[in-house]
Amino acid sequence: MNSLTDNKKTIGIPRAISYYSNYPFYYGFFTALGLDIILSDKTTSKTINDGCKYVVSDTCLPVKVYVGHVINLLEKGCETIFIPSLQASAYKVNNCSKIRGLPEIIRNVIDKSINIIDPEINKTEGISFKDFCYDFAARFDITDKNIIESAIKNGWEVYNNFHKMANSGLGFEDALNNAIKGIMVTKPVQVVKPLSVVIMAHGYNLFDERISLNLIKKLDKMGVKSYTALNVTKENAIKSIEDMGEIQYWANELELTGTAAYYMINNKVDGIIALSAFGCGPDSLMVDEVQYHAKEKNLPMIHINIDEHTGEAGFVTRIEAFVDMLFRKKRRTLEKENVINLLHTAANKSKNNPEKEKHKEEVLTK
Amino acid sequence: MIIKDKNGNITISQMDDTISAKERIIAWPRMGNIDLSMEALVSSLGAKIVMPPPNTNQALEIGVKNSIEGICLPYKLNLANYVMALEKGANTLMMFQAPGSCRFGNYTKMAQKTLKKMGYEFDMCVFDMYQSKMKQTLKAFWHVTHCLNPYRYYKGFSTGFNKAFAIDTAERLLFYTRPRELNKGDAERCYKKWYQIIHETTSISGCKKLKKQVIEDFQTIPIDKDRVVPKVYLLGEFFVLLDPYTNQEIEKTLGDLGVEVERQIFFSDWLEHVLKPSFFYKKESHRERCVRYAQDYMKRAIGGECIETVGDTVYGARNGIDGIIHIMPFSCMPEIVAQNILPKVSKQEDIPVLELVLDEQTGKAGNITRIEAFIDLVKRRKLKRGK
Numbered sequence: 001m002n003s004l005t006d007n008k009k010t011i012g013i014p015r016a017i018s019y020y021s022n023y024p025f026y027y028g029f030f031t032a033l034g035l036d037i038i039l040s041d042k043t044t045s046k047t048i049n050d051g052c053k054y055v056v057s058d059t060c061l062p063v064k065v066y067v068g069h070v071i072n073l074l075e076k077g078c079e080t081i082f083i084p085s086l087q088a089s090a091y092k093v094n095n096c097s098k099i100r101g102l103p104e105i106i107r108n109v110i111d112k113s114i115n116i117i118d119p120e121i122n123k124t125e126g127i128s129f130k131d132f133c134y135d136f137a138a139r140f141d142i143t144d145k146n147i148i149e150s151a152i153k154n155g156w157e158v159y160n161n162f163h164k165m166a167n168s169g170l171g172f173e174d175a176l177n178n179a180i181k182g183i184m185v186t187k188p189v190q191v192v193k194p195l196s197v198v199i200m201a202h203g204y205n206l207f208d209e210r211i212s213l214n215l216i217k218k219l220d221k222m223g224v225k226s227y228t229a230l231n232v233t234k235e236n237a238i239k240s241i242e243d244m245g246e247i248q249y250w251a252n253e254l255e256l257t258g259t260a261a262y263y264m265i266n267n268k269v270d271g272i273i274a275l276s277a278f279g280c281g282p283d284s285l286m287v288d289e290v291q292y293h294a295k296e297k298n299l300p301m302i303h304i305n306i307d308e309h310t311g312e313a314g315f316v317t318r319i320e321a322f323v324d325m326l327f328r329k330k331r332r333t334l335e336k337e338n339v340i341n342l343l344h345t346a347a348n349k350s351k352n353n354p355e356k357e358k359h360k361e362e363v364l365t366k
Numbered sequence: 367m368i369i370k371d372k373n374g375n376i377t378i379s380q381m382d383d384t385i386s387a388k389e390r391i392i393a394w395p396r397m398g399n400i401d402l403s404m405e406a407l408v409s410s411l412g413a414k415i416v417m418p419p420p421n422t423n424q425a426l427e428i429g430v431k432n433s434i435e436g437i438c439l440p441y442k443l444n445l446a447n448y449v450m451a452l453e454k455g456a457n458t459l460m461m462f463q464a465p466g467s468c469r470f471g472n473y474t475k476m477a478q479k480t481l482k483k484m485g486y487e488f489d490m491c492v493f494d495m496y497q498s499k500m501k502q503t504l505k506a507f508w509h510v511t512h513c514l515n516p517y518r519y520y521k522g523f524s525t526g527f528n529k530a531f532a533i534d535t536a537e538r539l540l541f542y543t544r545p546r547e548l549n550k551g552d553a554e555r556c557y558k559k560w561y562q563i564i565h566e567t568t569s570i571s572g573c574k575k576l577k578k579q580v581i582e583d584f585q586t587i588p589i590d591k592d593r594v595v596p597k598v599y600l601l602g603e604f605f606v607l608l609d610p611y612t613n614q615e616i617e618k619t620l621g622d623l624g625v626e627v628e629r630q631i632f633f634s635d636w637l638e639h640v641l642k643p644s645f646f647y648k649k650e651s652h653r654e655r656c657v658r659y660a661q662d663y664m665k666r667a668i669g670g671e672c673i674e675t676v677g678d679t680v681y682g683a684r685n686g687i688d689g690i691i692h693i694m695p696f697s698c699m700p701e702i703v704a705q706n707i708l709p710k711v712s713k714q715e716d717i718p719v720l721e722l723v724l725d726e727q728t729g730k731a732g733n734i735t736r737i738e739a740f741i742d743l744v745k746r747r748k749l750k751r752g753k
Contacts, residue, residue: 100668
């Protein structure tokens with residue numbers, strides 16, 4: 001037992017990019033392999049500033065944040081850092097170049113001693129998920145097939161629990177904490193809100209409270225229920241993209257087009273908020289695609305670009321204006337329906353009542 | 367139209383037979399000297415052609431107006447080419463695509479949607495370079511022309527290839543001669559003359575001779591062989607390298623400053639590499655060489671021309687090149703990764719690198735100042751080393 005604890009290895013995971021989509025799996029998998037996980041601290045302005053120092057200015061915000069988190073891990077004294085290269089999630093469905101090249105960027109921009117664990121997943125070239133896991137384990141001299149298989153199983157279990165909870169409406173943080181503790185909470189208290197919107201954004205933008213400037217909570221305070229990619233199952237997202245007449249081109253398209261398409265097709269929301277980092281390649285196409293279909297459906301949509309300079313006031317103003325507009329629109333449609341109902345009932349009850357007629361006109365002009 | 371094939375792969379079918387082959391008027395987006403070869407091929411298959419006017423500010427304006435803000439510069443120009451060609455009467459648009467690289471794989475899909483929204487009626491013929499190269503290409507050309515005569519295909523491909531080789535040779539020689547010529551403007555005139563001749567030659571035997579004639583003619587230009595000429599590699603994104611409007615004729619600027627430019631990406635090289643079946647291609651391809659040289663810095667290709675840029679920089683540094691100029695359109699994803707890697711390469715391999723990001727609003731003066739400063743640095747460095 002002693003020898004085991006002595007040999008216990010640590011691995012650092014930056015709290016950015018793939019953390020927001022795959023961390024439950026990483027947690028289950030790594031702990032079952034006997035590794036200690038060190039997470040970087042939550043994103044702050046310092047993280048972003050640190051990141052900006054190392055990469056060129058054209059790089060997008062999430063990558064800058066990622067570099068900042070790696071620096072944070074190095075400052076904590078953790079030199080073994082997990083930076084996966086997620087190239088293609090299916091045949092010909094590739095990720096953004098910057099995410100594919102993350103280990104490449106980190107290796108070349110950071111001049112400190114660093115041990116990068118960069119297993120690759122690239123289904124276009126035939127490097128499957130299993131290879132990814134075995135490659136990872138091999139870096140820690142774990143080659144026993146049984147141990148790895150059971151670790152993978154453990155990883156999936158945590159991952160699936162997380163998604164079950166998130167699907168039922170639990171927030172990202174709560175679902176993650178519960179999944180890691182092994183607790184299953186299914187139905188949180190459902191509060192009925194007057195408005196609902198779908199936020200189409202990458203998990204790493206939306207659930208990072210510094211990057212998204214707490215968008216979900218802000219909407220919550222304004223009385224708007226927000227749906228995210230976590231509320232849609234993978235199958236539904238894939239099906240919705242097909243139903244909309246599009247094909248999946250990007251590996252992370254399900255988070256954006258898939259989510260927006262699901263709520264758009266099922267008429268569940270009053271509006272769409274697109275949140276993307278400035279200069280994001282895939283987003284520029286996906287947002288345009290959704291915009292095109294939203295226009296056809298006459299659904300209000302706002303596209304908010306974020307970068308490291310985002311002043312919070314401007315951001316809030318835009319959100320507020322959008323929400324106000326949604327409220328007005330909803331009120332008007334509801335009033336119209338009500339007025340029509342009123343007119344019908346009034347017409348049936350008394351046909352010759354001038355006072356009531358007057359009242360009706362007033363309602364209409366309002 | 368979404369079609370699922372046997373393997374479950376989803377493809378969009380772009381091959382509609384809505385327009386009969388005889389009525390087709392074909393156009394394609396501009397990119398460098400691609401027109402010469404495409405024209406030779408398509409016209410030998412017996413189809414009518416409409417050429418969009420060369421890329422200008424006016425074209426860019428059309429592109430910018432009709433596309434989204436965040437998309438990259440090549441798409442905006444492509445779209446403008448389509449619009450201008452359709453205005454001139456084209457009804458069939460041809461384009462190749464290679465999904466899985468970057469945003470490029472989405473160009474045709476987006477362009478189709480945008481053009482339909484703008485109210486144009488057309489048929490877009492896309493050949494997918496990712497699946498099978500020669501087969502896809504043949505299929506696409508058969509689809510637009512319905513030409514069954516194999517001799518015409520042979521003639522088209524033969525003349526097309528030879529024209530591409532000839533013009534690229536001319537361009538290479540132009541880059542070599544321009545900084546060394548004794549009478550300013552000789553090389554440029556010679557190149558323009560040959561561009562015209564290559565454009566006008568149609569016979570197979572005539573096209574085969576072109577390359578030799580070009581070499582012979584360039585050799586007659588008087589040059590100063592002893593002049594110390596620094597050599598600069600021009601690297602970066604495929605489209606901006608080949609399109610003279612987008613890169614603001616950077617080769618000419620450099621040549622006039624007395625610098626020999628070497629561009630690693632030429633249309634003919636790419637054509638040969640892409641279209642020739644791999645078992646014919648014996649020597650190490652450009653890409654393979656790049657992967658070999660880049661391995662100290664990059665473990666894997668990440669799409670686009672990132673690995674080529676890094677590999678060529680290392681190759682240049684180890685083979686006596688004096689400087690690297692890396693050009694890219696604004697917000698190009700693979701090149702941003704390359705841009706992040708290049709500072710380290712520059713430091714370790716000891717080679718100066720200049721980054722130029724090209725955008726629709728770029729003023730020429732600012733870039734020229736930067737290029738001049740960079741060339742001064744390169745020249746001084748070379749002189750120091752020479753001693």
